[in-house]
Amino acid sequence: MREFIVEADGGSRGNPGPAGYGTVVRDAATGEPLTEAAEYIGVTTNNVAEYRGLLAGLRAAHALDPTARVHVRMDSKLVIEQMSGRWKIKHPAMKPLATQARAVFPPDRVTYEWIPRERNRHADRLANEAMDAGARGEQWSASGSTAALDASGGTSAPDASGGASGVAAGGLAGVTGGASATAPGDRPVDTPGWSSAPDLGAPATFVLLRHGETPLTPQKRFSGSGGTDPALSAAGREQAHRAAEALAKRGTVQAVVASPLTRTRETAAIVAARLGLDVTIEEGLRETDFGAWEGLTFGEVRERYPDDLNAWLADPEARPTGGGESFAETAVRIAAARDKLVAAYAGRTVLLVTHVTPIKMFVRQALGAPPESLFRMELSAASLSVVAYYADGNASVRLFNDTSHLRP
Structure with a gap:
């Protein structure tokens, strides 16, 4: 039986604000990226964007092999704990997304793991690329993606604060939770509004x-x-x-x-x-x-x-x-x-x-x-x-x- 790793992230520049998600599916044995997806989803919250990223990742993995086992890794403790059944889902916008995510694969073939933001940079970059494309009135395209740079420790600049919440010195950012905010061509900087805590929702x-x-x-x-x-x-x-x-x-x-x-x-x-x-x-x-x-x-x-x-x-x-x-x-x-x-x-x-x-x-x-x-x-x-x-x-x-x- 094949095994996949799904890494997903989502962000909202304003919480609620212009939002997008990103996800990458990897071969569990080699770590090789098999497919990636990202989408600008209009105005919504950070948590909804993260759930949309999860759902897209599971569906992408299902398209590759519906019989596979899947290990989901995200830096959103909220999503991980809720999908693992340890936290209740109260928000009305997230309940149907969680239901859809659980229906993609049988529950016994999906496991969940929280990871630090610095280990989720590929999905983070994809989410930001989607938001940047949306800001330009365009659709995200895999042909122009540079997200793999973060996954391989390439030439992209690191997110110095280690999160999607915060502000780089000397500048302000517009992300609440989820993925770090960027302008096209800029290094990532953080915050909801200037905010964001991936674990506890928007501050x-x-x-x-x-x-x-x-x-x-x-x-x-x-x-x-x-x-x-x-x-x-x-x-x-x-x-x-x-x-x-x-x-x-x-x-x-x-x-x-x-x-x-x-x-x-x-x-x-x-x-x-x-x-x-x-x-x-x-x-x-x-x-x-x-x-x-x-x-x-x-x-x-x-x-x-x-x-x-x-x-x-x-x-x-x-x-x-x-x-x-x-x-x-x-x-x-x-x-x-x-x-x-x-x-x-x-x-x-x-x-x-x-x-x-x-x-x-x-x-x-x-x-x-x-x-x-x-x-x-x-x-x-x-x-x-x-x-x-x-x-x-x-x-x-x-x-x-x-x-x-x-x-x-």
């Missing part, structure tokens, strides 16, 4: 945009929630427009949420107008209240309040002079806002327009880093960072302080 992905410059920003003055609430400067408005164009080009943001302060609301309004979205205000995203230090430079605070400043730098429980907010208090507030937003935007990509301290808090908490790490992060005006939050409570930092969109 809530927060694209964190620091507001554009205000008149206080170039002077490096403390500007929190207890000061004069400055508006954007002309430079800050230009930065907001540049961020809006970059985000519009990626096309993955599904909602916009902003801090209540003027500079963030103005930045959010510029971006939301470009994306055709509304802005929701979240009080928990406001900047720390710096008390009597508002409007002062670090040097001026050092000169006027040296003891208070030293205590603040050494202890997250210490408050700025004049009854400001401690970093410990800010951390509690940001964690509450995070949990609220993760619940509200599960499986979606949302732009949070906020401030230096909240963004650093999101990153610090995601990394489990100590409080002093806040002083070791540089965060530029109108920069983009990305953190994804998964169903099991874990988080992954995908990008930090990207300012590439601000360059002329």
